[in-house]
Amino acid sequence: MNYQKEKTLAQSRAKVIKALGHPTRIFMVALLSEKERSVGELTEIAGADVSTISKHLSILTQQGILTFRKEGNRVLYNLICPCIMQFIHCIDDVIYKDAQRGLSCILPDLKIPENTQANNPSE
């Protein structure tokens, strides 16, 4: 593994991931995975100021996650890369596995691999 190259890659990757790492933004990505929507629709569903939504959309677009097209008055946004949903499922998997570990504290019989409970190495 070429550390230097991997480090550079990490810079680019982090930018894209960071764009997705906001509740409202990942929510809108999920909404757009269903179908194209206008800023207005997204604003109403997400429930925030239009200007805020617009800025979120611009961040996602800058990172190559969304596209838009104009139709009359309105701007319609679209998901570019369908693999994003696969991405989301991977995240859900992490959340699910984490919940399992959480549960196992209450129901220890489920038996989970050791040292996977918490985050504090001291103890």
Place this chain on the structure above:
Amino acid sequence: MNYQKEKTLAQSRAKVIKALGHPTRIFMVALLSEKERSVGELTEIAGADVSTISKHLSILTQQGILTFRKEGNRVLYNLICPCIMQFIHCIDDVIYKDAQRGLSCILPDLKIPENTQANNPSE
């Protein structure tokens, strides 16, 4: 689609994604996808203060992305969910598609779907 439920999900998802959305953190995840490593090793490769690395690792662990085990003096970190690499490939796909669009400005003949060039709806 149940917006309310999806909105709640978005909260959880964003936490995990945010944890991954930092150059050093996603770099370490890539490193750990190869093999288990100690804080010291990661610190040397990543090139930052140990305390900084330790905090990054704790963030990733809190979000259920990493585990650790202790061996003597050292703490060895591990990737929990192998699907994270799949996740990274998805991001790389976004980056790749974006680069293609960038190129196409220079080499317009490549022919790309319309309205996918930039991020500024005005114009």
Place this chain on the structure above:
DNA sequence: ACTCTATTTGGCTAATTTGCCAAATTACCA
């Protein structure tokens, strides 16, 4: 108990990110 190495924690400042308001822009229509 003392020392050495590895790692985590506290604390503090600097940098970045959010979200809202007000103002500007764009497209359409009368």
Place this chain on the structure above:
DNA sequence: TGGTAATTTGGCAAATTAGCCAAATAGAGT
């Protein structure tokens, strides 16, 4: 040309995050 709806931009205050130093903690060996 004026008006209206949709969207973006500027700008600012509040909140969050990052990264470094110093100090604390943990494990092994002497």
